[in-house]
Amino acid sequence: MGTKKNISVVIPSFNGKELLEQYLPSLLETLRNSRQVPQYETIVVDDASTDGTDVFLTENYPEVIYLKNTENMGFSKTSNRGLHQAKHELVLFLNNDMVLNDDFFEKTIPYFDQEDTFGVFSEIRDSLGEKKLEGQKAPKCKKHRIHYEDNRETKGPFTFYLCGGNALVSRKKMLELQGFNEIFSPFYFEDFDVSLRAWRKGWKCYYTEETFCKHCHSQTINSNFSKEYVQGIFLRNRFIFNDLHKSSNECLRLRAQAFLKIILYTIIPTKSHRVVKQAAIAYVKMLKQVRENKKALYSGLLPLQSVIQRFE
Numbered sequence: 001m002g003t004k005k006n007i008s009v010v011i012p013s014f015n016g017k018e019l020l021e022q023y024l025p026s027l028l029e030t031l032r033n034s035r036q037v038p039q040y041e042t043i044v045v046d047d048a049s050t051d052g053t054d055v056f057l058t059e060n061y062p063e064v065i066y067l068k069n070t071e072n073m074g075f076s077k078t079s080n081r082g083l084h085q086a087k088h089e090l091v092l093f094l095n096n097d098m099v100l101n102d103d104f105f106e107k108t109i110p111y112f113d114q115e116d117t118f119g120v121f122s123e124i125r126d127s128l129g130e131k132k133l134e135g136q137k138a139p140k141c142k143k144h145r146i147h148y149e150d151n152r153e154t155k156g157p158f159t160f161y162l163c164g165g166n167a168l169v170s171r172k173k174m175l176e177l178q179g180f181n182e183i184f185s186p187f188y189f190e191d192f193d194v195s196l197r198a199w200r201k202g203w204k205c206y207y208t209e210e211t212f213c214k215h216c217h218s219q220t221i222n223s224n225f226s227k228e229y230v231q232g233i234f235l236r237n238r239f240i241f242n243d244l245h246k247s248s249n250e251c252l253r254l255r256a257q258a259f260l261k262i263i264l265y266t267i268i269p270t271k272s273h274r275v276v277k278q279a280a281i282a283y284v285k286m287l288k289q290v291r292e293n294k295k296a297l298y299s300g301l302l303p304l305q306s307v308i309q310r311f312e
Contacts, residue, residue: 010082074186097217119169159207164191200301235279
């Protein structure tokens with residue numbers, strides 16, 4: 001029969017009633033039919049939805065554990081709430097618009113036979129299950145900035161980070177890392193960050209194309225927030241992410257770059273520059289919090305370069 005593990009599925013959801021109506025039945029069927037999953041639980045963490053998600057779930061799926069935030073908290077805080085509720089050995093963080101292939105758990109659970117496995121994610125395809133949307137991640141670092149390449153083959157089955165849309169992780173290791181870093185609230189870079197912290201802890205992140213999941217809907221972020229707001233959060237969090245993982249000298253250059261953008265884009269206030277300037281200001285205002293966060297969550301980790309060398 002092979003490896004068996006109990007699974008907790010955590011689904012963060014914001015105004016996602018229609019998506020849960022469409023895709024929750026498929027998830028529950030996959031869990032019921034998986035011979036590798038003796039016990040499971042499904043946890044929906046509702047991020048202060050106003051679309052009747054609560055009524056829908058309590059009336060139609062009483063077996064689903066339902067948690068509701070009193071205010072909108074974003075991905076990391078919402079997912080962490082589900083993590084702390086979860087009781088099983090493995091936790092699957094799953095977007096509410098994902099459909100797992102029937103053999104998803106059969107192909108992913110065996111990676112946890114290795115003691116140093118942090119997590120694994122599978123190939124992500126379009127709603128028809130035909131076009132590959134996301135795959136293996138590899139580092140791409142330039143201009144003192146940590147980035148990644150998508151769908152680039154690397155040595156072995158490793159991935160630079162686990163895509164948060166279908167990341168199956170060790171609950172124990174995730175808790176040891178203190179979950180997703182909530183400094184990134186409301187969204188962006190949380191999955192990249194926690195995966196990189198896992199690598200720097202000495203654990204491994206895997207990717208498999210032996211199975212897949214289908215991404216069946218447009219992104220919730222883009223449908224609920226303005227384009228300028230989303231871009232500003234992304235740019236702010238990119239500053240924060242690099243600051244948290246870079247050395248002290250590199251952080252000095254990063255902070256100088258932020259100050260330079262603020263000055264330059266004050267002098268040249270075009271529309272595109274305005275968003276970058278606002279993001280740089282937001283990052284600078286958070287520097288004290290970033291330093292405290294770095295001390296709490298990143299001290300004692302392996303150097304970033306040791307992780308990048310694994311992929312070279």
